[in-house]
Amino acid sequence: MHAAHRQLPYTVRLDWGLKGATAILPGAQAAVVVDTLSFSTTVSVGVEAGLAVIPFRTAPGDGELQASAARLAAERGALLAGPRSLTQLSLSPSSILAHAARSEGGELVLPSPNGSAISQHLAGHVPQLLAGTLRNAGATAAWLSRHLPPSAVIAVVAAGERWPGGALRPALEDQLGAGAILAALARPAAQLSPEARAAVALFEAFRDDLPEQLLESASGTELVMHGFGHDVELAAQLDACTVAARYQDGAFRAVS
Template sequence: MGIWEQSAYDVRLDWGAEGVAALGRECAVLVVVDVLSFSTTTDLVVGRGGRVLPVRWRDERGVARARAAGAVIAGEGAFTLRPSSVTEIPPGTLLALPSPNGATLCEAAAATGARVLAGCLRNASAVAAKAHDLGGPVGLIAAGERWGVTIFGHGDTLGPLRPCVEDQVGAGAIAAALAGHGLSLSPEAALAARSVDVTALAGCVSGRELTESGHGGDVTLAARLDVSDAAPMLSEGVLA
């Protein structure tokens, strides 16, 4: 085992695109965790019988392909990256969801050849059960935020990675559920599992950013633990 690897364990955790590159070499399943808000929005869409087409951030060709496939483009109508915008989304909707973190990481994770799931607090146990069924090792990718980018990705530049409370807590909830299936956790995943506190979302930087911009309802939706049976898995570029 290389000094930078977590390969002695069934469940591993790393951050952002670098984490995808590291864990994609050694994990059969990668779970992208972007609690505020890509993964939570995806859970709500899939839970209502819809599908999500992740689109890499600022990929105009990706948006054009999504439009040609008949997808509704988030941000061009009633539906956006915000979880509260999709709570009544009609079943069967294919929603193209561009985001600088979760969607972009899903595409990168798929390129590794791993099976890709989108996890959050709402579906932590359901996603853990699906990952366990698929067979490990399982890599948890805490998306993190980017310095210089607002929570819904409207900043002008993508800065360096900012590890964030919400994705640590979300990845930890999934790690804890995987431990319940008898899987061993790396120290990184075990520490996250011990940090699960949904009340932290309201007071963390990302949660306060949303609340102060009038979107506290999105934090409330994201902070609910194990209220969903959806386990969105990427197949042919679509999460369902």
């Protein structure tokens, strides 16, 4: 990894995917994983409903990984989120809302190929790990400001999506989610890397039109075409969630 890719000397950094996270993580006191459609949004809905959400790396069509997730859920007596669905607990945040009343106080194993994979990799490599999104941007920034000194290094990781074949596809919704958190963090601009400042500028440009922008984005359009438009609308609800999602004891949990 080239030293320039660490975004030194800035203390607030942003990069994409697992490789980007690896580049900007050294020296960080906190990392925030932003996967707006939908891992981070699902986590925010889950922890707000009283669930402890366990990230689990998976890949489309990988039956062995899905079987491992099922075994983990069985071992812990936890709920298991399946592939995106509105009729059962799944990666869809709408499904979590629908089942929240009978799920409070339990654990949920949440497999996903992007946000979960990055979170699972970063766990144990950074003192504080959070799942951030538009829904909990203000709560996430407030938690970081309360618990970290002004000079702390913060690594914001935009998860992105995947092209067929597995290559990273940068995604508008994750840049907006990252920008919302960084804007609410209210750190001096001199502390933010150019990549972080660009995310803030994009968010500020779109903040009054987030639902439409997400619905019309490539990722949003794809979900709408498959019947999950409400997931996109949930994800666009800026600061609808008043608790942050912090990784502790193997799961993301609500903190304020």
